[in-house]
Amino acid sequence: MTVEHDVRDLSQAPGGRYRIEWAERDMPVLRQIRERFEKERPLEGVRMSACLHITTETANLMRTLQAGGADVVLTASNPLSTQDDVAASLVSHFEIPVYGIKGEDNDTYYDHIKAALDHKPQVTMDDGADLVSELHKNRTELLENVVGGTEETTTGVIRLRAMAKDGALKFPVIAVNDSMTKHLFDNRYGTGQSTIDGIIRATNVLLAGRVVVVGGYGWCSRGIANRARGLGARVIVTEIDPLKALEAVMDGFQVLPMMEAAPIGDVFVSATGDIHVFDRHHFEVMKDGAIVCNSGHFNVEINIPALQELSGQEPRRVRPFVEQYRMPDGRAINLLGEGRLINLAAAEGHPASVMDMSFANQALGAEYMLANGDNLQAQVYTIPEDVDHEIARLKLAAMGVNIDTLTTEQANYLDQWQEGT
Known part of the structure; x- marks a missing residue:
């Protein structure tokens, strides 16, 4: 049975699947996270609504969240950014509800966001903060369900910080955009x-x-x-x-x-x-x-x-x-x-190799939010530094790049103040 959806044409699904698999080859960090998620199931039974560009790279993030046990729904974060064959494949091959059609009008765009919110999310995942904005303006009855969210892009972080400053933000959000492995590489x-x-x-x-x-x-x-x-x-x-x-x-x-x-x-x-x-x-x-x-x-x-x-x-x-x-x-x-x-x-968005790190941040950010959301204020947070470093470590390992580690002597030197010239 096909899951609920609103995409252009499900017959495009086979081509979409080939492109999703092509992108996956260049996303080794996310692949390693998916393998761990399949074993540990840290997102088991959690309802997630994601408002992201529907691309091959996003498809691999959705697969990772699904592998972690999440009950995820995806809607487009821009009327022109949906790749219709990818949307069709996510519905047909991975049974993920998707709402997005390339070139949709503004009314349809917001109807799709409303459909994603009908999922009653416990975690939101945004790119531009349209989902969070709609939730706070028109679906306030759903706020009590939300543990927290993640935000992908600069514009969304700007909006969320403005909401937090005004006291309008009602749950914590991790600014994925502000992690070093995101803005230094993706952006x-x-x-x-x-x-x-x-x-x-x-x-x-x-x-x-x-x-x-x-x-x-x-x-x-x-x-x-x-x-x-x-x-x-x-x-x-x-x-x-x-x-x-x-x-x-x-x-x-x-x-x-x-x-x-x-x-x-x-x-x-x-x-x-x-x-x-x-x-x-x-x-x-x-x-x-x-x-x-x-x-x-x-x-x-x-x-x-x-x-x-x-x-x-x-x-x-x-x-x-x-x-x-x-x-x-x-x-x-x-x-x-x-x-x-x-x-x-007019193109396909970022190459998969950089989105590998960005979406690793999204996946680990969602995991972190579920584990720590109850202890966080309704503010905008950055990804913990150790998570950021782990993503960089995994990326280097996948690229076959080795780096040095501090000797005990070097580590001790950095931890003291007595020695001078």
Whole structure:
């Protein structure tokens, strides 16, 4: 009997399973955790609702949670990020309820989140905090069931910390995004590569010799800037934080205010988590043919209503995932992926080898929350350092990399203060 679901087409399941298995080959840390979970069953009987990008890597996380005994339901965390064949395979081959269709409208997106909440979760797993937000705003009767949650991405952590500051957050959440094995690798290497992949798939442009303007210099933007430079682009970084701006300068990038970069850039990409990084006054001076896209979680970093208003007409769909807005003076500005995450809208998201560590954090974070949630406050927490280090150790071992250990003499030296020069 097929579990409850709302996916595009279950006949796509065989192809989805092949791709899930392909990704698994590059996820050795998560595989080791799944093997332990199968033996120990630390999540036995726990109802979990996950709101994540429905990709091959996420599928392997769901399999791991299921192996640990969890009763898990998955819904999409973005209307354009679902891989329909993967969703079909999770339903057909692994009997996991899935709610997600690539390109679903906003109403369907929230209907799917509501369906995931109907599961009455004891643990939430979020990417962007839409599930937690909906739970706190419209399904408060379910809050008493929740032990705690985990959050995958920068934008979600920002929202959750704002909730905690206002006293609105009603259960503890682990900020998976803030673990070193997540933001140092997933955000930098994963977002860097997958964003460039999405831009190239959507446009087929040659980045070499072009001016790429990167909004922000956080971990995601660092990765984008470095990957664009690696392909021969001239990269301009914009920032509001003097420390990050200084770091970008010292890393060899040109740093300008966005208004000065806007007339120069050929390709614009943001990954800041804030609103209107590319705004009306920027569009007014961008050159003909400018490409604008976003790699932050929500489609608010580009002021699309202002772009529409400036154009005064409906955009043309000139390629899949490319909408062209024609300005009254004849200039064309090309918006990619409806302003949503270009790496998932037009490509496949992060490579499995980096999601291996991110989703290891998710799996171990859920285990930690179940063991410790009753003793935690309704705040945002980071993954314990020993868990972070264990994930790094497992990843190194899977890569065949050995490292040194301290001798007893070295360890003792670090633990005392008496010895000097």
